[in-house]
Amino acid sequence: MAQLRLIAVLALAACRQSAEAGPGSGITPPTGWRALPDLATAVTNAAKTEHVTVDGSEAWGEPAMGCYGAWFSMRGGSAAPDVMAQQVLDDLAPETERGRGIAPALAGIAIRDVVKPAAGADRGTLSLAFTRDKYRGRLRAQLDSTGRIAALACFWNEREPIACESACTGLVGRLP
Numbered sequence: 001m002a003q004l005r006l007i008a009v010l011a012l013a014a015c016r017q018s019a020e021a022g023p024g025s026g027i028t029p030p031t032g033w034r035a036l037p038d039l040a041t042a043v044t045n046a047a048k049t050e051h052v053t054v055d056g057s058e059a060w061g062e063p064a065m066g067c068y069g070a071w072f073s074m075r076g077g078s079a080a081p082d083v084m085a086q087q088v089l090d091d092l093a094p095e096t097e098r099g100r101g102i103a104p105a106l107a108g109i110a111i112r113d114v115v116k117p118a119a120g121a122d123r124g125t126l127s128l129a130f131t132r133d134k135y136r137g138r139l140r141a142q143l144d145s146t147g148r149i150a151a152l153a154c155f156w157n158e159r160e161p162i163a164c165e166s167a168c169t170g171l172v173g174r175l176p
Contacts, residue, residue, distance in 0.1 A: 024055070024056030024057075024058060024071075024073060025056070025058050025071045025073070025150075025152075026176065027058070027071055027152065027171070027174045027175065028174070029060035029069060029171065030060075030062075030067075030069075030167040030170060030171055032062055033060040033061055033062045033067070033069070033167070034060065034061070034062070035058070035059070035060055036059040036060055036061050036063075036068070037059070038059075039059035039061070039068065039070055040057045040058050040059040040070065041057075042059075043057040043059060043070050043072050044057045044072070047072060047074050049076075051076050051077060052074050052075070052076040053074060053075050053076070054072065054073070054074045055073040055074060055075065056071075056072065056073050057070065057071065057072040057073070058070070058071045058072075059071070062164075062167075064159075065156075065159055065160040065163060065164055066156050066157035066158065066159030066160055066161075066164060067154075067155075067156045067160070067163070067164035067167055067168065068154070068155055068156070069152065069153065069154040069155075069168065069171050070152070070153050070154075071150070071151070071152045071175070072150070072151055073148070073149070073150045073151075074148075074149055075146070075147050075148045075149070076147045076149075077147050078145055078146050078147040079145065079147065080119075080120065080121070080122075080145055081117035081121055081122070081123060081124035081126075081143035081144060081145060082116060082117045082118065082119045082120070082121065082124060084126075084143045084149070085116045085117050085124065085126040085141075085143060086116070088126060088141075089111070089114065089116070089126075089128075092109055092111050092130075108132050108133060109130055109131070109132045110130065110131045110132070111128045111129065111130050111131075112128070112129050112130075112131075113127075113128060113129040114126075114127070114128045115127045115128070117143060122144060122145045123142070123143070123144045123145070124142075124143050124144075125140065125141065125142055125143070126139075126140070126141045126143060127139065127140045127141070127172075130155075134157050134158055135155045135156065135157055136155065136156055136161065136165070137153060137154055137155025137156065137168065138153070138154055138155075138168055138169070138172045139151060139152070139153045139154075139172075140152050140172045140173075140175045141175075142175060142176070150175065150176075151175075152171065152172055152174070152175040154167075154168035154171045154172050155168065156168060
């Protein structure tokens with residue numbers, strides 16, 4: 001399911017591109033962060049395929065500090081949440097671990113602190129921390145067996161890593 005790769009791709013595409021939450025997410029960004037419509041558009045554009053419907057995307061940040069967050073919701077083919085989560089993790093694995101070429105947008109990513117949905121559940125959460133080049137971040141995704149995915153990625157660069165990591169920890173925890 002190619003659309004499942006988008007969770008990682010969207011977070012990383014956001015790393016390469018730099019309002020209060022709208023009615024889609026219901027998430028309020030950290031105090032002082034502003035809406036980043038260009039980042040939200042980049043997320044939506046990265047998610048578009050013939051088999052995926054993007055229901056919404058939002059993005060916020062404090063660019064002067066180097067802090068960014070992006071939320072998106074999409075739907076596509078159905079699968080058990082644990083299967084979808086494993087597909088995402090397989091797509092993030094280094095080329096040598098999975099025997100196929102890695103997408104250029106994913107090259108150089110390292111993941112850790114992975115929590116996957118329980119096997120056989122109708123709904124579940126995938127969460128992980130990631131590192132790519134000068135960015136560090138967290139991703140949390142709600143998956144369900146109907147093919148709906150709601151994900152929130154929050155990441156930061158080296159400018160103010162402690163403040164951004166703290167803000168991101170709170171933001172990622174707001175994903176319902």
